[in-house]
Amino acid sequence: MNKKTLCLYFQVHQPVRLRKYHFFDLGKSHDYYDDFANRTITRKVAKRCYLPANQMMLELIQKYGKNFKVSFSISGLALEQFEKYAPEVIESFKALAKTGCVEFLAETYSHSLASLVDEKEFNLQVKQHADLIKKLFDYTPVTFRNTELVYSDKIGEMVARMGYKTMLTEGAKHVLGWKSPDFVYTNSLNPKLKLLLKNFRLSDDIAFRFSDKSWGEWPLTAEKYAGWLAESVKNEDLINLFMDYETLGEHQDVSTGIFAFMANLPQQVFATSAFEFLTPAEAAAKHQPVAPLNVPFAISWADEERDLTAWLGNELQLEAFEELYKVRDKVKAVNDPALNYDYCCLQASDHFYYMCTKLFSDGAVHKYFTPYDSPYEAFINYMNVLSDFVARVDEKYDNKEKKAVKSSVPVEAPVKKTVVPKASAEKNMKEGKKAVSRTRKK
Amino acid sequence: MFGWEFPPHIAGGLGTACLGLTKGLAKQGVEVLFVMPKASGDEDQSSAKIINASDVEALYNLADIEEYWKNINFMEVGSNLIPYMDPEQFEREVSEQKKYGNRTERIGFKNKYTFSGKYGANLMEEVARYAMVAATIARQQRFDVIHAHDWLTYAAGIAAKKVTGKPLVIHVHATEFDRSGENVNSLVFNLERQGMLAADRVITVSNLTRNIVINRYGIDPAKVVTVHNAVDFQSYSEMNVERGVKEKVVTFLGRITYQKGPEYFIEAANKVLKAYPNVRFVMAGSGDLMNRSIRRVARLKIATRFHFTGFLRGQDVQKMFAHSDVYVMPSVSEPFGISPLEAMRSGVPTIISKQSGVAEVLKHAIKVDFWDVDALADSIYGLLKYPALSEMAGRCGLDEVNTLKWENAAFKLKKIYEEVKR
Numbered sequence: 030m031n032k033k034t035l036c037l038y039f040q041v042h043q044p045v046r047l048r049k050y051h052f053f054d055l056g057k058s059h060d061y062y063d064d065f066a067n068r069t070i071t072r073k074v075a076k077r078c079y080l081p082a083n084q085m086m087l088e089l090i091q092k093y094g095k096n097f098k099v100s101f102s103i104s105g106l107a108l109e110q111f112e113k114y115a116p117e118v119i120e121s122f123k124a125l126a127k128t129g130c131v132e133f134l135a136e137t138y139s140h141s142l143a144s145l146v147d148e149k150e151f152n153l154q155v156k157q158h159a160d161l162i163k164k165l166f167d168y169t170p171v172t173f174r175n176t177e178l179v180y181s182d183k184i185g186e187m188v189a190r191m192g193y194k195t196m197l198t199e200g201a202k203h204v205l206g207w208k209s210p211d212f213v214y215t216n217s218l219n220p221k222l223k224l225l226l227k228n229f230r231l232s233d234d235i236a237f238r239f240s241d242k243s244w245g246e247w248p249l250t251a252e253k254y255a256g257w258l259a260e261s262v263k264n265e266d267l268i269n270l271f272m273d274y275e276t277l278g279e280h281q282d283v284s285t286g287i288f289a290f291m292a293n294l295p296q297q298v299f300a301t302s303a304f305e306f307l308t309p310a311e312a313a314a315k316h317q318p319v320a321p322l323n324v325p326f327a328i329s330w331a332d333e334e335r336d337l338t339a340w341l342g343n344e345l346q347l348e349a350f351e352e353l354y355k356v357r358d359k360v361k362a363v364n365d366p367a368l369n370y371d372y373c374c375l376q377a378s379d380h381f382y383y384m385c386t387k388l389f390s391d392g393a394v395h396k397y398f399t400p401y402d403s404p405y406e407a408f409i410n411y412m413n414v415l416s417d418f419v420a421r422v423d424e425k426y427d428n429k430e431k432k433a434v435k436s437s438v439p440v441e442a443p444v445k446k447t448v449v450p451k452a453s454a455e456k457n458m459k460e461g462k463k464a465v466s467r468t469r470k471k
Numbered sequence: 472m473f474g475w476e477f478p479p480h481i482a483g484g485l486g487t488a489c490l491g492l493t494k495g496l497a498k499q500g501v502e503v504l505f506v507m508p509k510a511s512g513d514e515d516q517s518s519a520k521i522i523n524a525s526d527v528e529a530l531y532n533l534a535d536i537e538e539y540w541k542n543i544n545f546m547e548v549g550s551n552l553i554p555y556m557d558p559e560q561f562e563r564e565v566s567e568q569k570k571y572g573n574r575t576e577r578i579g580f581k582n583k584y585t586f587s588g589k590y591g592a593n594l595m596e597e598v599a600r601y602a603m604v605a606a607t608i609a610r611q612q613r614f615d616v617i618h619a620h621d622w623l624t625y626a627a628g629i630a631a632k633k634v635t636g637k638p639l640v641i642h643v644h645a646t647e648f649d650r651s652g653e654n655v656n657s658l659v660f661n662l663e664r665q666g667m668l669a670a671d672r673v674i675t676v677s678n679l680t681r682n683i684v685i686n687r688y689g690i691d692p693a694k695v696v697t698v699h700n701a702v703d704f705q706s707y708s709e710m711n712v713e714r715g716v717k718e719k720v721v722t723f724l725g726r727i728t729y730q731k732g733p734e735y736f737i738e739a740a741n742k743v744l745k746a747y748p749n750v751r752f753v754m755a756g757s758g759d760l761m762n763r764s765i766r767r768v769a770r771l772k773i774a775t776r777f778h779f780t781g782f783l784r785g786q787d788v789q790k791m792f793a794h795s796d797v798y799v800m801p802s803v804s805e806p807f808g809i810s811p812l813e814a815m816r817s818g819v820p821t822i823i824s825k826q827s828g829v830a831e832v833l834k835h836a837i838k839v840d841f842w843d844v845d846a847l848a849d850s851i852y853g854l855l856k857y858p859a860l861s862e863m864a865g866r867c868g869l870d871e872v873n874t875l876k877w878e879n880a881a882f883k884l885k886k887i888y889e890e891v892k893r
Contacts, residue, residue, distance in 0.1 A: 405853075
């Protein structure tokens with residue numbers, strides 16, 4: 030009999046948080062980051078979530094062999110901070126990678142929203158991330174998941190062009206309508222790209238409701254949950270459970286029994302149903318797509334609306350976002366390692382999330398994630414940093430222009446000089462990256 | 472209801488609050504008998520004395536036009552009680568009056584209860600005298616609940632309760648700790664505490680004040696309830712002003728006293744001016760720290776960019792807001808704080824201290840710790856520098872204040888009345 034598929038995917042991300050950057054620091058200090066907070070939080074979450082959760086996953090894989098599979102997307106910024114503050118987390122992911130039961134997904138290096146802006150920038154960041162995954166885990170990602178599961182027809186098309194075969198996104202109700210998220214779909218522009226959709230009801234039962242004592246189903250046992258899973262796929266093919274990895278131990282404290290629940294889940298699933306665990310790539314390969322999925326406007330996995338309003342909903346966010354990408358061409362032209370690094374950190378979607386004024390309605394979730402007292406404060410701080418950054422870029426850019434003009438007098442082709450060819454820009458960027466991480470290790 | 476000031480002539484937020492509450496209560500079908508002391512009306516009053524006979528006339532005019540005022544009766548008691556004044560100051564004022572010999576006996580307008588006792592020579596005596604009048608009134612009027620606003624009237628409330636046995640609700644708009652920091656006047660403190668102890672319910676205008684009542688006065692938390700203030704913009708009219716200056720304007724508006732934190736505004740202004748010269752700062756109001764503030768501004772050499780207006784009243788306040796690009800209220804301790812709401816009603820982006828009660832109800836104001844001059848300077852700079860920020864804060868702030876209605880506060884109040892009546 031054809032087995033149903035259970036596909037587990039976890040997002041691992043830690044932004045590089047900005048320090049309190051006063052306007053009178055403008056032009057004087059170019060150190061934007063709250064190293065203390067970044068270190069403390071990374072270490073705290075490593076201890077509460079990443080390390081014990083990885084250990085649990087490893088044990089499950091050892092126990093069930095090839096029958097238990099799981100997948101992760103780990104943002105470049107998170108990996109970078111693990112290397113810096115909690116290298117043991119990298120080691121534990123390496124151990125998982127070696128089992129062959131784990132799929133690592135591609136995403137943008139800085140957990141950015143570049144897919145909404147510019148294909149070149151988007152591709153660059155995806156490549157930067159894939160290179161890091163290859164370097165750390167000797168693994169080449171074949172499945173893509175965009176920041177916060179942001180997806181549209183166009184984004185899917187860009188992802189397909191990069192050569193990815195499968196992409197993850199939200200099973201948003203307003204997109205699916207009567208359709209079920211529990212099948213494989215395809216991109217409506219390029220049918221070669223398969224789509225796996227998050228079953229948000231079952232995912233959120235774990236991610237958000239697990240420890241909610243006012244929830245009718247509390248306490249949730251693995252047995253009960255396995256029953257729900259079996260019931261949900263009478264005619265459907267697969268169930269995609271996508272959530273933050275931090276659900277384990279961080280969003281849901283260890284005292285809620287979340288680890289015991291997860292550790293027990295495979296056994297219950299095997300006992301009561303005909304499921305097999307597959308990675309996203311395997312799941313997409315196994316099941317026949319049922320239909321193309323039309324998503325003209327971008328969706329995401331955030332909030333009730335499942336759209337972009339958590340990041341680009343109000344004028345603060347739009348303004349900051351616009352200013353950030355206005356300077357992009359100059360950053361690329363200057364191609365300075367330190368500037369490239371800052372530009373990367375500033376693009377993390379989290380900065381825009383902090384400016385969200387929906388905070389006042391979807392409050393509980395938003396408030397939990399923001400280091401700022403209010404969206405206004407988040408905006409002011411970000412804009413101060415961005416202003417300083419833009420000033421630095423402008424300065425370098427102007428210097429470069431001058432030099433280019435000077436040196437171009439004897440040389441014949443002055444136009445060529447100002448535009449750095451893409452390939453070498455990428456190469457420089459990688460080298461710059463290394464240079465930066467080297468200096469930061471000191 | 473025992474109060475001590477009422478619009479349109481008010482020295483602080485309490486009169487506005489009383490007006491809003493009584494209006495709201497009237498809409499809820501609660502009848503209110505408002506008893507308040509009336510100042511002597513002597514010509515010789517210093518600027519702090521604001522209630523005089525002609526003001527009272529205006530009051531009655533207002534009462535006539537508003538339809539639902541029919542539920543509210545006013546009763547005045549000839550008295551010298553003056554808001555925002557401590558006992559020592561009061562004594563000074565009164566002895567001055569004595570010297571000039573114009574202590575004519577006054578009987579309150581339309582006042583059935585002519586009270587012909589002599590005015591007390593000090594504030595505490597006056598409070599006691601007011602309490603006696605209150606007892607007389609209480610015996611002759613029919614009502615269900617006694618509601619006393621702020622410490623000057625607590626004794627009156629207690630007296631009324633003793634005479635009639637009716638439940639007493641006291642309303643804390645400010646405590647001695649807000650007015651004087653740690654240098655509390657023990658007489659005032661004791662009066663406040665007695666009022667709170669005697670009351671069946673203590674209403675505070677914010678959780679900030681509620682905590683002070685519980686922790687500093689040792690009052691049983693179970694009977695202390697927060698009812699946030701609101702604002703009434705019914706009579707608000709849009710105002711277009713022609714600006715005289717090209718620069719942006721950042722405004723502080725309030726009494727220039729310890730409680731309002733003027734020095735933090737000055738220090739922040741100094742920081743902002745260094746990075747953003749195209750701006751002017753205005754300190755509107757008067758108070759005992761005014762001279763010191765002027766000296767500080769001079770010493771910082773920012774006086775060409777920093778202006779003092781003196782005390783503003785009536786239309787001038789609104790005009791000031793219309794001239795402003797940013798409004799700042801850096802209060803050290805503010806039980807509630809109505810003025811940011813007025814600024815927001817004028818569409819002015821607003822920065823308030825976290826140590827203000829109004830911070831508990833506002834989302835679209837930027838909140839900083841009063842002592843954090845850097846954060847304050849950052850916020851001012853941000854609002855000046857980033858148009859998206861000021862536009863959004865102004866627009867959302869306007870929407871927000873329009874949802875703060877006295878009816879909601881009155882609704883809570885009515886529930887409390889019903890509780891204590893049982």
